[in-house]
Amino acid sequence: MIAPPDRTPLPRAFFDRPVLEVAPDLLGRVLVRTTPDGPIALRLTEVEAYDGPNDPGSHAYRGPTARNAVMFGPPGHVYVYFTYGMWHCMNLVCGPEGRASGILLRAGEVVEGAELARKRRVSARNDKELAKGPARLATALEVDRAMDGVDACASGETPLKMLTGTPVPSDQVRSGPRTGVAGEGGDGDLHPWRFWVANDPTVSPYRAHVPRRRRS
DNA sequence: CAGTCGATTCACT
C-alpha cells in the first residue's frame, strides 16, 4: 500500500533556494492546473535548471527583457515562453529574488484529468506521451503566455498550484546535461542541470542541440 | 530594420 500524494501546497520558501537544490527536489511533486472544465494534475518526472545571468543557456543571461521579466521577480511564480512559432514551455522561478533562475518543467505523469489533457494532446498515442516533453507538457496543461507570471504558491483558487506530492528518493534521481541547449554537453560542461526519475516511462528522450539550417 | 534562430514536435522516409 503506497501512501497517497500529499495535497499540501508547497510554500514559497521551497522555491527560495538555489536552483540546483530545488530542481531534483521537484521530482515527484504535483502541479495542479485548474481549468474551467476541471483540474489536471501532473506528477513531475523531468526538470531542467537554468541559473540566471551566470548561465549562457538561460533566457535571463543577457539581463531582463519584456519576455523574461518574471524570472527576475519573486520565486514560486511561473515563467512561460513561446518558441518555434508554435509552442509554449513553462518554468518555475527560484530564489533568491533577482537571481533570475528557473526550472523548466520537461515532463510528467498526468495523475488527474487525463481526459482533459487528451483533448489538447490529440497526437499523443498513449497517456505516457501526454506530457513527455516541455511543449507537450504545457499543451496538456493548457498553459500559454496568459499564464506568465502566475503565482504557483498563492493561496485560494488559482490556475496553477504546486503541491507537496511524494518526493522521489535521491537514489531514484538521475542527472545529466540539458536537452537541446546550445553549448551543452561539451567539454567545459561541468553541471548536470537536468534531473529525472530513474526508469520513468514519461521522461522525454535526450537530444543534443542541433543548430537549425538556414532556410533557402 | 532585416536577418537569424530557438530550453520543440510531428509527419514521413
Next chain:
DNA sequence: GTGAATCGACTGA
C-alpha cells in the same frame, strides 16, 4: 533519421 512548420524576440548594423 530528416526536414518542415511558424513567429516573435533578440542582435547588430
